[in-house]
Each structure stands twice: as structure tokens, then as C-alpha cells.
Amino acid sequence: MNRILTTIVILGLFIMNRCESKFADKIFVNGTIIDADGSQLSGDAVAVTKWKIVKVGDQADLVPICGKKTEIIDLKGAFLYPGFSDAHLHVEGVGKNLLNLNLVGTISIQDVQQRLKDFLVKNPDLYWIQGSGWDQNDWSTTAFPNHSDLDASADERPIALERIDGHALWVNAKALALAGITKETPDPEGGKILKDNAGNPTGVLIDNAMNLVWKQFPPDSPKQRTKYLLAALEHFASLGLTEVHDAGADETTLSIYKKLERAGRLPIRVYAMAYGGDIINFMKKHKPVATDNNPFLTIRAIKLFADGALGSRGAYLFEPYSDDPENVGLLTIPEKDLNEIAETAKATGYQVATHAIGDSANRLVLNVYEKILGENTAKYRWRIEHAQVLAPSDIPRFGKLGIIASMQPTHATSDMPWAAARLGAKRVRGAYAPKSVWDGGAIVPGGSDAPVESANPLLGFYAVITRQDINGKPTGGWMPKQILDRSDALKMFTELPAYAAFQEKIKGRLEPGFVADFTILDKNLMTVPAKEILQTTVVMTVVGGEVKYRATE
Template sequence: MHFRRTLLATAALAVAATANAGTMIENANGYTLNAKGQLVQFKALAFDDSGKLVAVGSAKAVAAKAKGFKRVDVQGKTVLPGLIDAHGHVFGLGEVATSADLYSPASLQAAQASIAKFAQANPQRKWVIGKGWNQEIWKLGRFPTVAELDAVVGDRPAAMERIDGHAMWVNSKALEAAGITRDTQDPEGGKIERDAQGNATGILVDTAMDYVYKILPKPTDAEARAMLDGALGILSSVGLTSVHDAGVDVGSDRLFRAYADQGKLTTRVYAMIGDVGADFDQLAKSGPLKSYGGERYALSAVKLYSDGALGSRGAALVHPYSDAPHTRGLLFNTDAAIGSKIEKAMKAGYQVNVHAIGDAGNKQILDSFERLGKQYPLAARRHRIEHAQVVQLSDIPRFKQLAIVPSMQPTHATSDQNMAEQRVGPQRIKGAYAWHTFLQQGSRIACGSDFPIESPNPLHGIHAAVTRQDMQNVPTGGWYKEQAMTLTEAFRCFTLDAAWAAHQEHAIGSLEQGKWADFIITDRDLFKVPAEEIGKIGVLETWVGGKQVFRK
């Protein structure tokens, strides 16, 4: 019910427009960054009826430029620039609300109960879909099996995505529908887990999931709109005024544009085309779309993949996994193939953002950028490596040398702390989740969450960045605390540097004259609460382009 109320309130506020010359927010406890990235405070801000800021500063100075403006007294509450998530999946977030919840269950038995309950409540669905399982939390010491899913869903196909989106747990009906038998070959960049007899165990890793994805029913237009409505309601409620959507297709691009046209895109979206296949060929006909619908939408980047994820041991490592010496993970493409994909996107003028988690995955992409940089200058495009999670210490300086942006997700570190060092050992962990090392060399980190894999709440991300602890403040003292960010660094990577990583620092990321009036009002002062309470700060109001899109 809370979720539904949030959607209704957001929808009502999104269409409300105030007919006046402008608005002045006064009596604020305001913080922003200036053009140099330095933290500054302000007492008031004012924006015109187009939603652009005309003044930010002292009450007197702002009032002088806001004569005749409507005044809103925020009674000393904290005002911050709208927060930005540099890596998320908008429709994936909306889809969570319409799938079996596997994020919450702390055991296999609880997960089975959740799936069974969802299946019983949705008898009309041809497939039972779930998201969010994590065998590490279940303390299984193994992946779940096809028989364990058959036990709760045996009448129709069922497919459950792992929390990182890089492994899928399926039942017998799904294996049958996908045509997977003991004779089915592993695809390049993927793996069908098998038992001692060579039979599929029900776990598909990385590109092996495509056997199922290609036969899953596509959402109807109404279902897609419901997903987008749900996601936008959540994003506004946690103070996100802009997100970078890491992988869109023709259908989602069409819907984003329609929502921008209709004034319904209550969070700005900087979208990346998923891969350089058919969707890219269609969407790239007119070249990069740098701004659309009052800078509510952009489509000027491409998302590619180098490898899988650490939790499912799909991340590609230079040396074998410390806890599974028989494997090094999976590179999705040969060096030549990924280089060809990157070049295709570069040649068409797009920013190239490549998922790379393992040290071999990161090295492959850095090598590709270095080779192609001789023909296509790198710095101007601000190409990115998404995650940059486990990097050889010798490769970290190459990000700065090649002008590659590390796009990182602080909550991944605090979620992965229960298994990361087991996977890579005590030496490689020194180059993992190494935010301080990147910042010290002068790299600008674009921070995100990878929602719905993690919570989209950016204050959880700032909490993780500063404390190196999860939301229960575990472990005491922080996990590899020497890699933590300062509070200002964390604030900057969720605002100005995230905007910069999307070529949007001229318009958003800080509260400065001429930029959009994207801001949030919070119930506590980010810069005065104890660090362990940062993640508990609540968003009271969210404004985008001078319009209130959320109120608690």
C-alpha cells in the first residue's frame, strides 16, 4: 500500500504546475558544490518559471533577484542538490514489484516459500519470474538446484535471477522450454552448470541465460508503463533526480521519450544503448541524442559487457579464483570481438561504458581503449568502465592515463564483503573496491547503486562510501576502511561527478545559477549526523526542474 500511495502522490505532483514568475526557497540549511567541486553553504535559492536557477546564496542576495517570486519557507530544513545514480536499471527496478521477491529471504527454504506464494497468487502467468537470490546469504556453500525449484513450481516454467543479474536458477519446465539438454553446448561467455552425470543443474551463468531470455514473454505496453511508473515513484521518493540507465532497447527508449513529451519523466534519464546489435543500429541512425524534453532524457552512450559477476564466479580473473581454483571466470568476448564493438560505438560518436568486474575483464577493456585511443581520442568522450570492481594494482593508474572514468557502486563493497576476499584472496583484494586509490590519483568517480541489485537509495550509497559498512554498520570500524571516501568526496560522486560522467555538469549536479532547480529537502543534516546514521536520513521533498515531484 505504501508503494501505491507513493505512486499516486508522485503522479499528482508531477502534473501540478505553479503559475508564477518564479519561486524562492528561503530559510534553508543548504549545501552544494561550486564549479571547483568545493562544498559551500547557502540560505536561499530562487528559480524562474522555466525551472532554471537565478540565484543561490544568502537570503538578502537571493531576495534581490527574486522580487515578486512566490516564497517557500522550509523552516531550516536541509536542502541539497538532487542526487544522481550513475548506474541503474530503471525497468528492472519497476519489474521487481511484479516478480517473486528473493531479495528478502535469508534461507533457501524461505526463498522457496516466497516463490510458492507468488506462483499461487498469480495463476494466470505463463512463467513464474523472481529476482534477487543470493546463495552466499543462504549459507548453502553451493548453488540451488533444479529439483529445489521444481518442488515449489512444477506446473509451468520458472526462472529466478540471481541478485547480480549474472546467473539464473530455473526449473525443469524452463530447461525444457529453452531446449537445454545434456547435449546443449555452453555459449561463448556463459556456462550451463552440470552435475557429475553431465545433466543441467538448473543454474545458467551469464550468456547461458540467453537460452531463457529469448523465449520469455515480452511485457505488454501496459505492463511496461506500470514498470516505469513504479520505478519513477521509487526514484523520486529516495531523492534521485537523475539516473544513468545502463542498457536500454528500442522499446524502453520509445517509452522514455513519450514520458518526456508528456511531462511524466519525473527523474532525468541518461540512457545507454544495450550493446551494438539491432537496437543500436536502429537507435543510432540519427547519432547520439544529447538532450531531449527539457534535458529530461539523453541517449548518447552505449553499454557493453566484458565479463560476469563475482558472486556467481563469472567475473574474469587473471589467475584462478581463490575459492575455486578450477575456474578463472568468463570473458564474454575475445579481445578482437570486444574491440570491434567498442570501435563501432566510438565511430558513431557515442560514449562507451563497459561492464568489467574481474581484473582480467578490466584489463581487457583498458587494453582495448588504449589500442583504439590512437585513432579515436579518448578524453573528450569520457568513456567509462562500469564497476571497475577488482583491478590489478598495476592497472589502476591506467584509468587516469587513458582518461577512463571509473563508474563504481559503493554498496557493492558492503554487500560483497561476505564473499569478496574468499573469491580473490588477500592480495587481489587490495585492488578491489579501491575508491581512495582511484581518487588519490585524480580519477573522478561516478557513483551509483546498480539498482535493483542494490537499493536505489543514494544515501545508502553515501553511507557505504564513507563508513565501508552495511546498513547494520557491520563490520565494526569498516571493511578495508583505508579505501573509504570523505563525506565531501562521496557527496560529490553522487552529484557533480556523476553529472560530469554524463557530460551534464553544465545543467545539473550542483545548485548554481543557470542550472536546473533539481534539489531535495531532507529530514536531517547530511553534514552533521554521525556517519553511521547517514543511511537513515529521509527525503521529505524532491524537486526536478523547479517542480515538486515527491513529498513525503
């Protein structure tokens, strides 16, 4: 009897050894396995072959697919989630922040001046000075700064510093002179040149007026831009992100992505939205790039801007700003252009993702989408990016029409100190309202809008379940009716970005056949006290079965 059993076992092993593909390439063991909705899957192990999940279960059940060459990765009790995705950020902007003058977190103009001084000392040969990340709302005097604050520091070198939201540019007198901006210069369409009481330009340019200065700056070389992109993507991997949606990649960026993808150098997945230039011609010339075969780069969406941002009062509102009664913000795209671009997108198979912050901008985009897509709006999965300030009657339209509301939970907790002043008590109730939009039946993928906010997905998760800042303020959360539960919050950063990318059948959950993208953390996000979420460590980031980041022990 024993001999027969032994023979069967040996025969079995022989057959399995002959057939290598039966064995998994890797098995991650000793973990707690948590799916997109926060439910714990039974078993402590996940087996991976090539870039796919083959099985989730107990280690003991995976023995038959564990061969000689199978690599065992011990998770030592860590928590394995589907790979986290950020549905809206700006890759190159983050890279620039990482490698250029970084003004994130500055608390005063003096603070900016000090960082600028240090940067100039470190870069004596640099002529064109670029920086980003300032936010006057974080300063003791929250008025916009002036070119004179910068004029003393750079001895005739042009300086251009982008506001944290990318919707305002603060420049010195040299840069104004190079751009030929004077008292007489009119505002360009969709932009504003801020001027003082005497009519002189202050050195702050809003939205489309920023181009007047940027046109003067020599463009970054593709080599430099490659450095920005890679620095950012590596950074995202270290934050546990396995994919990002790049909300605006011009043709040069797209061609860099393609090169990196072909060379196998993209550390994480990129869902790139094409932006800028002659976008109609772009869509006609280039077929969408999409595959279900371990996609590291997908190009099947275009990015448009309908208005500016709330922080720089460029968001397009029905009624004037409550703290600026003459101003309703800026519509940055004529309706006729939006129509024409959207028609072409429908005809060429591109998804449209339009930035809309103000209530008026949001309604315009909803109307155009509805008009152009007709009956089957939902199947096109068109998106509104931010969907930040909504008229109450527009909130249920997202769900009804199947228009994706791509929202960023940390905008709420960053903007809450001043949002009510901008919008007034009544209008603010329809702002930063993911729960209302969700309850209306809409798909609400989560993002960070980095570099406007930190790209850390744990901050987004924390913000949407607490509506508090990192110090736990205000108690009970800001507009607490907008709090989402943890299960929905996890979906926001896993399966919903996958849906928004048309990849929910291969990505965003832990199922056999799905991509082996894992975010592995040292804490259980479903049960840990909220304040400890921000002390969570990324243990490992796995993309397509490959470990792309590992915490140093």
C-alpha cells in the first residue's frame, strides 16, 4: 500500500516537474489578504505566475503549485491589498517638485525667500529659475505676493514660481520684462494679469496668463523631463502606488512614456491622459493605446480644462465669489470648442476627462457630455475631474448619466479653512461632497492631484473617512455628512480607478487572472484607529508580480 502511494506521489511530482507552468513563480505567504472592499479573504497566501494572480488561499493549499523554482516571499504578518491607484495626479509636476525649487509647506514670504536663496547658492549657473508649491493661504498674510518680494534675490535672473495648484504663477520683474507685460497689457482669454491700484502688474498671473511668461522660458529637454517622470514614479512606488492616472501629458511626455514602457523602465503603471496642442488632430492621428496584457501604459483618454481653481479664484461659478463680489471666475474653454473636441473623442474612442471645479463649469461639462453622448452616456465612462463645487440639482446627474466623478479627498481637508469664505455658507454645502455624489449612484475614484497635495494614498484614505486634518481637527470632521466608510474609501483607491481606466476586469481586486499588483502595509486599514493610519508603513509595492519597492528593515 505504502509503495503504491509513494509511486503515485513520485509520479505526480514527475508530471508536475515536467510541466513547469503548473508552478507559481512567486508565492507571498504569511499575510492578511484584504480585497478592494475591505473584506478579508480566507487564507494567508497569494500565488503569482508571471504578472497574474493564480490563487489566493492557505499556504497548505498552495503546496501543489509550489515548485523548486517558486520564490517564497514572507510577508511576516503584513497586510496585502490590491495595488493602490491614484486616479488624478500630475507626474511631471511631482518630479519637478522633487528636483527643482520646492516651495511646498512654506509658511511665509520670508520662508520662500530663504529657500530661493539656498537654491540659488546651490545652482549658481542656472539662469532660468523655476519653482513650485507655494500657497498664500498657508502664510500669515494670505494676500497674493508681489514681484518685489523676489526682485532683490536673483540679480537679473528670471524667476517663475507656480502656485501649488498650478493655476497661478508668481514672477519677478525680470520675468515680467522678458514677457513684455506692462500696465497696458490686456488679460489674455481665460487668464488674468493681476494689477495693483495704480494699474501696474503685481507679478501674479492667473491661468492662461501664465503662458505669457512660460513662453519665454526655454523648454526642458526630453532628457530632463525623463528625469522628472522617473523621479516621480519611483516616489509613487515608495508610497505604495502601483498605478497613477496622469491628468495631463503632452505629446512629448507621451513619447517619453512610450519609450520607457518599451524599455521596461516604468516602475509602476501609468494611465496617461493626453493634453495640450491640437488635441483634435492628436485623436485623429493616434489610435488609443490600451491592452489587457499587463498594461504598464494606457493612452485612451484626453484631458481638458473647463475652468481654474478655487484657491486662486479661477473656478467658474454661477454667482460671484462670496469674498470677491465682482468675480465669478474663469471659463477656460469656449463651449463650442468643448463640443467639437468631445464629438471627435466620441468618434475616435477617446475618453474625455475634464477639469471642472466651479458649479457653473461642472454644469456646462455635464450638459455637453449628455448632449453629445445621448442615450448610452455610461458606456463611454467620461469623467469630470474634481467635481468640486456642485449645484444641488447637478449632484444626482453624475449617477444618472454614468459620468465618473474623479475626486480628491485631501482637497477638502486642505481647503476647509477658507472654502466657506470663498463660497458662502449655502453654496459650500454642495462642495467637496463625495458621499452625496456616491449616494447618487456615481463612480467616485480617488486621487490626490499631486503635487497640489501629497501623493500619499493613505492621506486620501484618512481624509475621506475622517474629513479631518492630520492633527484630527475639526473634531467630528468638516461637513461630516460627507464621510465615507472604510470599505468605500478603499474602493476609491483600488477598484474604482480601475473602472475609470476600463480595466476593472483585470485590475483593482485580488482574483485569479487579475494583475498581481499589491500594496503591502504593516497595518489593517479596516480596523486601525484613524490617527494611526498616517503612521502606516509601506512594506512592499508589487506591480505585475515584481517587487518595485521594499521598505528597508
